[in-house]
Amino acid sequence: MGSVARARFDGGLDRLSSLIERFRVTAVIAPAGIAQVPTANFFVFRNGGETRRLVFVPKRSETDPCCRAEMRGDGEAVEVSAFIGISGAGDHLVEALPKCISVPLADAPYLEAAVMPLIEEVTDPRCGGQAVFHRLCEVVVIRLLRHALECGAADVGLLAGLAHPRLAPVLVALHEEPDGQWALERMAETGGMSRTQFALTFKDVVGTTPGVYLSNWRLEIARAELEGGSPVKIVARMCGFSSAAAFSRAFSRRYGHAPKLERRKVA
Structure with missing residues (x-):
């Protein structure tokens, strides 16, 4: 894996591609209507003429009053109702998202441009x-992530870190090179900060220490690779662990079972 963070087409830092290529999006259409709301977590509501609102509840909870409050409002009709899941090495990304994302599409034209074909597929099967x-839905999720990042949708967590000018290059580098030798000094240097300043800033913004974040990211990648059938030794090396034994100990602490059991479970 390369050690240089990839750039966007315009030469700027691409903060999302190294994450996007690690997770999978699944989507299932649900029949539109309020009766189906508890089974879905993605909605497009229409109010009157052409006014539309997108709602996505990444961590669906039927009992969460916050989520219920963000559902269909007065005068709104359901145009799209679906379940969208994010799997692979995407758990910490889902955890970083707000409980409920509600976006008036008039305020997000690039997102609206991706949503309109969804509506067409539902209304004209x-x-x-x-x-x-x-x-x-894969495109919509990516554009929704862009929107959340650009709008500062989170004060603490991964999205907040990716929005931070000094931490973003560090996080992208960790995502690009999980097998790298990431001492605290190297991370701090990548962010243009002293060790102490970097460690404190990372903890305040991302909500965990750099070492814990890196370990969790490596283990999420490892779990996804094991689910895909990759051998334990190869996964351990791919994710930067010094040995298969060290990897097995870390994996067992995180998930409660050995990596070999993960492969057997999938098989």
Whole structure:
């Protein structure tokens, strides 16, 4: 894996691609209507003419009053109702998102441009519609992440870290090179800070220490690779562990079972 963080097409820092390529999006259309709300976590509501609002509840909880409050408002009709899941090495990304994301699409034209084809697939079903819907949902999730990042949707956590000018290059580098030798000094140097300043800033903004964050990221990648059938020794090396035994101990502490059991479970 490369040690240089990738750039966007315009040469700026690409803060999301190294995350996006590690997670998977699954999407299933649910019949539109308020009766189906408890089974779904993604909605497009329409109020009157062309006014639309997107709601995404990444960590769906039917009993959470915050989530209920963000559902259909007065005068709104459900145009799209679906369940969207993020799997692979995406758990910590889901945890970083707000409980409920509610976006008036008039305020987010790039997001609206991706949502409109979703509505078309639901309102005018055709052959292959579920496959098209699934692929469109991948685009919508990515654009929704962009929107949340650019709007400062989180005060603490991964999104807050990616929005921070000094921490973003560090996080992107960790995501790009999980197998690297990431001493605190190297992380601090990547962010252009002293060791102490970096450690304190990282903890305040991301909500955990740099070492814990890196360990969790490596283990999420490892779990996804094991689910894909990769051998334990290869996964351990890929994720920067000194040995398969060290990897097994860390994995067992995090998930409560050995890596080999993860592979057997999938098999």
